[in-house]
Amino acid sequence: xxxxxxxxxxxxxxxxxxxxxxxxxxxxxxxxxxxxxxxxxxxxxxxxxxxxxxxxxxxxxxxxxxxxxxxxxxxxxxxxxxxxxxxxxxxxxxxxxxxxxxxxxxxxxxxxxxxxxxxxxxxxxxxxxxxxxxxxxxxxxxxxxxxxxxxxxxxxxxxxxxxxxxxxxxxxxxxxxxxxxxxxxxxxxxxxxxxxxxxxxxxxxxxxxxxxxxxxxxxxxxxxxxxxxxxxxxxxxxxxxxxxxxxxxxxxxxxxxxxxxxxxxxxxxxxxxxxxxxxxxxxxxxxxxxxxxxxxxxxxxxxxxxxxxxxxxxxxxxxxxxxxxxxxxxxxxxxxxxxxxxxxxxxxxxxxxxxxxxxxxxxxxxxxxxxxxxxxxxxxxxxxxxxxxxxxxxxxxxxx
Amino acid sequence: xxxxxxxxxxxxxxxxxxxxxxxxxxxxxxxxxxxxxxxxxxxxxxxxxxxxxxxxxxxxxxxxxxxxxxxxxxxxxxxxxxxxxxxxxxxxxxxxxxxxxxxxxxxxxxxxxxxxxxxxxxxxxxxxxxxxxxxxxxxxxxxxxxxxxxxxxxxxxxxxxxxxxxxxxxxxxxxxxxxxxxxxxxxxxxxxxxxxxxxxxxxxxxxxxxxxxxxxxxxxxxxxxxxxxxxxxxxxxxxxxxxxxxxxxxxxxxxxxxxxxxxxxxxxxxxxxxxxxxxxxxxxxxxxxxxxxxxxxxxxxxxxxxxxxxxxxxxxxxxxxxxxxxxxxxxxxxxxxxxxxxxxxxxxxxxxxxxxxxxxxxxxxxxxxxxxxxxxxxxxxxxxxxxxxxxxxxxxxxxx
Numbered sequence: 063x064x065x066x067x068x069x070x071x072x073x074x075x076x077x078x079x080x081x082x083x084x085x086x087x088x089x090x091x092x093x094x095x096x097x098x099x100x101x102x103x104x105x106x107x108x109x110x111x112x113x114x115x116x117x118x119x120x121x122x123x124x125x126x127x128x129x130x131x132x133x134x135x136x137x138x139x140x141x142x143x144x145x146x147x148x149x150x151x152x153x154x155x156x157x158x159x160x161x162x163x164x165x166x167x168x169x170x171x172x173x174x175x176x177x178x179x180x181x182x183x184x185x186x187x188x189x190x191x192x193x194x195x196x197x198x199x200x201x202x203x204x205x206x207x208x209x210x211x212x213x214x215x216x217x218x219x220x221x222x223x224x225x226x227x228x229x230x231x232x233x234x235x236x237x238x239x240x241x242x243x244x245x246x247x248x249x250x251x252x253x254x255x256x257x258x259x260x261x262x263x264x265x266x267x268x269x270x271x272x273x274x275x276x277x278x279x280x281x282x283x284x285x286x287x288x289x290x291x292x293x294x295x296x297x298x299x300x301x302x303x304x305x306x307x308x309x310x311x312x313x314x315x316x317x318x319x320x321x322x323x324x325x326x327x328x329x330x331x332x333x334x335x336x337x338x339x340x341x342x343x344x345x346x347x348x349x350x351x352x353x354x355x356x357x358x359x360x361x362x363x364x365x366x367x368x369x370x371x372x373x374x375x376x377x378x379x380x381x382x383x384x385x386x387x388x389x390x391x392x393x394x395x396x397x398x399x400x401x402x403x404x405x406x407x408x409x410x411x412x413x414x415x416x417x418x419x420x421x422x423x424x425x426x427x428x429x430x431x432x433x434x435x436x437x438x439x440x441x442x443x444x445x446x447x448x449x450x451x452x453x454x455x456x457x458x459x460x461x462x
Numbered sequence: 463x464x465x466x467x468x469x470x471x472x473x474x475x476x477x478x479x480x481x482x483x484x485x486x487x488x489x490x491x492x493x494x495x496x497x498x499x500x501x502x503x504x505x506x507x508x509x510x511x512x513x514x515x516x517x518x519x520x521x522x523x524x525x526x527x528x529x530x531x532x533x534x535x536x537x538x539x540x541x542x543x544x545x546x547x548x549x550x551x552x553x554x555x556x557x558x559x560x561x562x563x564x565x566x567x568x569x570x571x572x573x574x575x576x577x578x579x580x581x582x583x584x585x586x587x588x589x590x591x592x593x594x595x596x597x598x599x600x601x602x603x604x605x606x607x608x609x610x611x612x613x614x615x616x617x618x619x620x621x622x623x624x625x626x627x628x629x630x631x632x633x634x635x636x637x638x639x640x641x642x643x644x645x646x647x648x649x650x651x652x653x654x655x656x657x658x659x660x661x662x663x664x665x666x667x668x669x670x671x672x673x674x675x676x677x678x679x680x681x682x683x684x685x686x687x688x689x690x691x692x693x694x695x696x697x698x699x700x701x702x703x704x705x706x707x708x709x710x711x712x713x714x715x716x717x718x719x720x721x722x723x724x725x726x727x728x729x730x731x732x733x734x735x736x737x738x739x740x741x742x743x744x745x746x747x748x749x750x751x752x753x754x755x756x757x758x759x760x761x762x763x764x765x766x767x768x769x770x771x772x773x774x775x776x777x778x779x780x781x782x783x784x785x786x787x788x789x790x791x792x793x794x795x796x797x798x799x800x801x802x803x804x805x806x807x808x809x810x811x812x813x814x815x816x817x818x819x820x821x822x823x824x825x826x827x828x829x830x831x832x833x834x835x836x837x838x839x840x841x842x843x844x845x846x847x848x849x850x851x852x853x854x855x856x857x858x859x860x861x862x
Contacts, residue, residue: 063702065477070470077465274690275706275713278682286675302463306675313675318718 064270066321072209073235074312076305080237081199084114084156085121091195091234093154096125097147099167101132101159105201110242114158114199126150131159134337134344135166137181137217143170144180147194157198157233161205161257161344164198165213168231171196184215184224193230199237202246203308204254204345206261206315208236212322216338222427223338227322236312240304248295252402253345255291255307258314259284260348263370264327265320267359267439271366273320280319281373283310288374291402328437329355332450335424340412349404350411354453356392359440364388408455421451464670466721472609473635474712476705480637481599484514484556485521491595491634493554496525497547499567501532501559505601510642514558514599526550531559534737534744535566537581537617543570544580547594557598557633561605561657561744564598565613568631571596584615584624593630599637602646603708604654604745606661606715608636612722616738622827623738627722636712640704648695652802653745655691655707658714659684660748663770664727665720667759667839671766673720680719681773683710688774691802728837729755732850735824740812749804750811754853756792759840764788808855821851 075083088096096118098111105111111127118125128143146152147170157167171193173180182188198208207213211232214225246254262280271277287310293303313319332355333347360367368384371377371391375398380387396406405411416424428436429444436442442450452458475483488496496518498511505511511527518525528543546552547570557567571593573580582588598608607613611632614625646654662680671677687710693703713719732755733747740747760767768784771777771791775798780787796806805811816824828836829844836842842850852858 063705065480066474068474068476071473073471074466074468076468080465272702273706274702275683275686275710278686279679279713279718282678282682283675286678290674302672302674305463306673310675313679313718318679318713 063272064321064324066317066324068317068321069229070209070232070316070318072233072316074209074238075235076238076309078239078241080239081110081113081117084117084199084237085123087197087235087237088118088123088154088156089121091154091197093123093156093195095150095152096123096154096156097143097150097152097170098125098127099131099143099155099157099159099163099170100127100129101163102129104245105129105158108242108245110199110201111158114156125156126152131163131166133162134216134223134341135162135169137169137215137219140166140169140173140180140215143167144173147174153194155194155196157196158201160200160202161207164196164200164205164207164233165215167196167198168193168207168213169215169226170194171231172226172228181217183228184217184226190228190230193228195234196231197235197237198233200308201242202250202254203243203311204257206258206311208233208238209312209316212315214334221338223334225334238308238312240301240308243304243308244299246298249346249403250343251294251298252291252404253343254311255287255345255402256349256399256404257345258307258311259287260329260345260352261314262319263352264330265322265325266370267326267366268320268324269363269438270324271363276320277369283314283319284374286310288398295402324438326437326439328439328442331428331436332424332447335428336408336411338427339420339424342411346404346411349399350407351450351454353392353396353406354450356395357389358446358450358453359437360388360392362440367391408451416451416455421448421455424451463672464721464724466717466724468717468721469629470609470632470716470718472633472716474609474638475635476638476709478639478641480639481510481513481517484517484599484637485523487597487635487637488518488523488554488556489521491554491597493523493556493595495550495552496523496554496556497543497550497552497570498525498527499531499543499555499557499559499563499570500527500529501563502529504645505529505558508642508645510599510601511558514556525556526552531563531566533562534616534623534741535562535569537569537615537619540566540569540573540580540615543567544573547574553594555594555596557596558601560600560602561607564596564600564605564607564633565615567596567598568593568607568613569615570594571631572626572628581617583628584617584626590628590630593628595634596631597635598633600708601642602650602654603643603711604657606658606711608633608638609712609716612715614734621738623734625734638708638712640701640708643704643708644699646698649746649803650743651694651698652691652804653743654711655687655802656745656749656799656804658707658711659687660729660745660752661714662719663752664730665722665725666770667726667766668720668724669763669838670724671763676720677769683713683719684774686710688798695802724838726837726839728839728842731828731836732824732847735828736808736811738827739820739824742811746804746811749799750807751850751854753792753796753806754850756795757789758846758850758853759837760788760792762840767791808851816851816855821848821855824851
């Protein structure tokens with residue numbers, strides 16, 4: 063069994079009126095001048111942004127606002143945030159939004175005290191020694207960034223999407239009010255649940271496979287999501303099920319369902335190039351890739367795919383034919399994706415097949431110019447990555 | 463659904479050589495003069511204590527030692543520790559042991575900077591505003607104190623056993639090496655697993671009952687413990703299963719399986735008087751009480767006991783007779799306790815029936831002189847507490 067570290071220091075305040083505590087929490091964690099970072103118009107429309115600013119005013123916490131973070135958040139916005147923080151002497155960054163906003167907030171937090179280019183961290187050229195404290199008011203359960211050490215930023219210069227992980231950026235607190243997710247459109251709800259389940263699946267499909275308790279917890283989370291998502295797609299204001307999804311988003315990425323560094327992460331890496339190139343929703347991109355990844359790799363450990371099929375997807379176990387059971391699990395996952403409106407391949411994701419040139423570009427970026435492999439469940443070389451992209455593109459059916 | 467706070471900031475370092483990091487971790491969390499706090503001779507015999515002291519020496523971390531913590535840790539030892547810390551200018555407390563040692567360390571940590579009597583906190587007369595940092599090298603998986611905010615101390619003056627919870631005492635780090643649990647005797651292993659499962663059951667049997675995800679995670683943990691305990695009772699050096707139990711001990715009490723304050727806790731409170739009076743192992747005391755508690759309260763929410771029976775104990779669901787299924791679950795739990803060598807009532811626990819006077823004394827203490835109730839699943843008044851003690855004593859069979 064592999065050794066692990068577990069570190070999830072974020073104080074979670076979960077419930078209907080949790081925002082009310084924002085000023086108290088900012089001050090508790092040392093904030094005296096706050097950047098309120100947010101995305102598009104929904105935070106404004108919903109009244110959440112105004113409420114947060116009012117609460118900070120009432121708590122005598124000076125703040126400036128910076129909105130406009132887009133999905134697949136951009137480095138240019140990060141640099142704008144860094145300059146703004148330096149100009150105003152900001153010492154605390156409060157992200158109001160989903161994973162993109164929180165990821166952008168983390169990048170700003172690294173950048174403010176750093177003399178060089180913040181992209182150095184994402185490009186692997188430097189390690190952040192310090193950062194401003196970050197906190198989150200979550201509005202989209204999906205990325206798990208509200209408790210995680212990870213952030214992913216897209217550098218428009220070359221459309222390069224890279225992640226950087228450092229424990230120092232784990233949010234100090236996360237305010238989670240499920241009511242704030244009532245207005246999420248169905249596609250975003252479904253993509254969020256896909257991302258949540260995938261954070262667990264990336265950990266679950268690992269080559270070590272002997273952390274019984276963690277596997278059982280992971281299965282519990284995935285089974286629960288399978289049920290809850292239909293409840294909220296039917297009734298968007300179902301508080302109880304919205305709450306399960308919101309909390310699952312945090313547990314799926316705070317390492318309770320498995321240690322991040324022991325996981326596979328190939329599907330995430332393969333998807334990053336899809337959303338980097340086509341600017342699609344990350345969760346939808348994951349659904350478009352996973353079935354092809356799964357069919358390409360399942361023979362590495364058939365019994366793990368059987369366990370997934372039986373324990374997560376309620377597939378009947380054909381004890382005489384484990385391979386058939388494993389494949390039925392992958393089919394069941396595709397049926398689930400379709401049932402919640404997610405794609406299961408690239409044409410369904412972008413409305414056409416990817417061109418040969420686009421596939422070559424994604425392979426090149428995902429393998430960092432053919433220099434690195436991806437994945438741990440099965441180590442994927444550039445030729446493997448290309449095969450998976452082509453399977454997902456409907457060009458080849460499987461790896462046999 | 464009830465609102466909750468989740469806060470589990472402890473850095474867990476889990477694995478075969480995890481102790482090696484002790485000096486680095488102490489310094490990372492600001493320790494410069496350390497009290498090494500431990501229990502009986504086993505920490506010395508195993509060589510762990512010497513190793514820890516050597517590692518601190520090599521890391522140039524001055525330290526003094528204080529051993530002699532006993533199960534159901536005593537206030538006198540806490541006060542001895544407080545004086546010792548003040549004498550030596552200690553600024554960090556490192557507990558090497560199980561729950562009793564860590565609980566004692568937390569009490570010392572509260573007491574050092576406090577001008578009054580540290581018992582004030584446990585007696586509910588004051589709230590701690592500050593405490594020394596605490597950390598743990600865990601050797602007994604059971605209490606979950608290594609990540610929790612709780613500690614329980616026995617005041618010999620009147621044999622009063624009381625708990626105090628405060629987030630400021632959550633350990634800064636917890637070093638967990640499953641190999642250190644290989645030498646635990648079977649009874650301590652079984653009592654530990656009983657305690658771990660009970661920390662989850664106290665949360666699982668709550669009157670709110672709509673946190674689907676948390677319930678599923680709790681069931682996953684309890685099912686896993688049911689299997690792992692037999693593996694390690696058969697082969698004490700089974701690393702993989704020792705590891706599951708060790709990690710479960712932390713997850714069962716760090717609120718991943720349910721928010722502490724929403725739980726029931728009546729079995730724990732009723733047991734505290736047993737171990738306070740008879741100085742028995744806490745885990746064994748819990749097993750001796752729970753079946754009587756369960757039979758006394760199950761009619762409050764039969765469906766929850768059915769769910770427990772089916773999802774945790776693999777009892778076949780008699781859909782036509784939920785009550786019968788619920789009761790079969792309680793019987794299955796008793797069979798499990800017996801199978802791992804635990805008692806299921808007071809005579810099995812202490813070798814005789816409790817006297818009428820002893821029962822009256824326990825009822826009096828547990829109800830704080832008939833002033834308070836216990837439990838949330840069913841609110842228990844002093845007469846209810848007495849009935850449960852008498853059921854566990856074999857005097858009455860059930861509450862009907």
